Amino acid sequence: MADDIPFDRKFEAVPGRAEAVTPLVRRVLAPNPGPFTFTGTCSYILGRGEVAIVDPGPDDAAHVEALLAAVQGERVTHILLTHTHRDHSGALEALKARTGAPTYAQGPHRAARPLHEGEANTLDAAADRGFFPDVALADGAAIEGAGWRLEALATPGHAANHMAFVLAQDGLIFVGDHVMAWATTVVAPPDGSMSDYMESLRRLQARPEPLYLPGHGGPVREGPAFVGRYIRHRVARETAILRALSRGPMSIPEIVRAIYIGLDPRLNEAAGLSTLAHLEDLAARGEVLTEGPATLDGVFTLA
Ligand SMILES: [Zn+2]
Numbered sequence: 001m002a003d004d005i006p007f008d009r010k011f012e013a014v015p016g017r018a019e020a021v022t023p024l025v026r027r028v029l030a031p032n033p034g035p036f037t038f039t040g041t042c043s044y045i046l047g048r049g050e051v052a053i054v055d056p057g058p059d060d061a062a063h064v065e066a067l068l069a070a071v072q073g074e075r076v077t078h079i080l081l082t083h084t085h086r087d088h089s090g091a092l093e094a095l096k097a098r099t100g101a102p103t104y105a106q107g108p109h110r111a112a113r114p115l116h117e118g119e120a121n122t123l124d125a126a127a128d129r130g131f132f133p134d135v136a137l138a139d140g141a142a143i144e145g146a147g148w149r150l151e152a153l154a155t156p157g158h159a160a161n162h163m164a165f166v167l168a169q170d171g172l173i174f175v176g177d178h179v180m181a182w183a184t185t186v187v188a189p190p191d192g193s194m195s196d197y198m199e200s201l202r203r204l205q206a207r208p209e210p211l212y213l214p215g216h217g218g219p220v221r222e223g224p225a226f227v228g229r230y231i232r233h234r235v236a237r238e239t240a241i242l243r244a245l246s247r248g249p250m251s252i253p254e255i256v257r258a259i260y261i262g263l264d265p266r267l268n269e270a271a272g273l274s275t276l277a278h279l280e281d282l283a284a285r286g287e288v289l290t291e292g293p294a295t296l297d298g299v300f301t302l303a
Contacts, residue, residue: 004236005229008181011039011218016062018045018070021213022170024148028066030057032087035266038182038216041087043067044174046167050146052078053101054165054174055215059090067091068098076101077145082176083159084109084128088215092131102134104143106154106161109191127159127191137163150174155204157197158185164204172211175220179204179227182217184234188273189294194234194281201231238278242302245288249301252276272296 013019015031026045033040043063044054051074057063076099081089084105096103109127137143139154143165151166158177165174177185178200187197205227212220220226237259244250244258256263256271263271279300282288290298 004233005184005226007183008218011182013039013042013218015040016066018066021219022172022211024048024167024170025172025213026070027213028057028063028070030060030063030087030091032058032060032063035264036186036270037087038180040216042213042215042217043091044213045070046150047145047148048074050075050077052076052080052143052145052148052150053095054080055082055088055176056091056095058087059094061094064091064094064098067095075099078143079103080143080150080165080174081105081131081133082164082174082178082215083162084131085126085159085177086128087126088176089128089131103131104135104137104152105131105133106138106152106163107136108132108161110160153203153207155200157187157193157200159191160193160196162200166207166209168209170211171209172213173204173207173209173223175204175212175223176215178214179212179220179223179230180214180217181212181220181226184230186270186274187277188270189276189280192273192277194277195284197277198231198234198281201227201234205231234278237274238282241275241278241282242287245300245302249299251299252279252296255279255300 013029015029018026018028021027028043030041041057043057046052079101109129137152141152143150153164155162155164155178205224212223240259252272260271280294289303290300
């Protein structure tokens with residue numbers, strides 16, 4: 001289904017080792033590989049001498065030590081968080097305690113809309129509800145350090161409080177989990193929203209920066225064109241859902257079986273949630289009907 005996107009799964013980074021990505025940016029891979037995290041979370045170090053850390057990564061002592069070793073002799077002045085999923089924020093408290101640096105993020109975790117009963121999901125369980133930033137960033141906020149300046153870009157969709165950070169001087173964007181080179185992003189209600197996600201993709205596509213540094217996997221080059229493929233991929237999935245529903249009313253498991261061929265069973269729940277995200281968006285646009293709010297155990301028909 002995702003053959004329409006030229007995924008790049010070659011990513012040779014070694015956990016714990018600081019590697020230069022650009023003259024101003026280093027990357028340290030965390031040792032938390034998995035079906036959602038690929039080879040692990042990428043933490044980034046921005047600047048030289050006085051540095052920012054973008055996404056501390058998972059709660060893993062070895063990763064915290066690797067980050068601190070990478071910045072030995074330097075001062076950490078900022079800790080930035082793209083969104084409140086634990087694979088990005090778990091190391092934040094330890095890093096803050098060891099460096100004294102203030103934390104910057106859009107805000108605490110929040111579901112995009114109230115949870116419906118029975119809608120809690122694995123990805124929602126990964127949410128870090130205990131995090132509150134020292135500095136809450138509004139869309140467009142500037143964050144300045146020694147020799148660098150970032151612009152905060154609200155990019156909800158994967159998470160309601162997701163932000164990307166634009167380093168215009170280097171033509172790059174720290175994109176968190178919004179866009180990745182190796183797979184499509186998980187958009188799972190209730191914190192995830194397909195309507196928001198599509199809007200955030202179009203927002204990114206309209207920007208000039210070519211290089212994206214994601215929270216998992218290697219860089220995305222020619223970012224705006226890649227995002228165009230992402231958008232077309234989602235539209236194709238939406239079309240597949242509508243085509244399946246043209247045969248009659250269907251439940252989410254039935255739709256998943258009809259449109260995901262050869263799915264890794266570990267991703268079954270994510271596929272169901274992604275389908276729910278599309279159905280919510282389609283219902284909001286009046287193209288699909290269901291009884292009450294769209295839920296995982298609902299039955300859906302064409303409008
Ligand atoms: Zn995430």
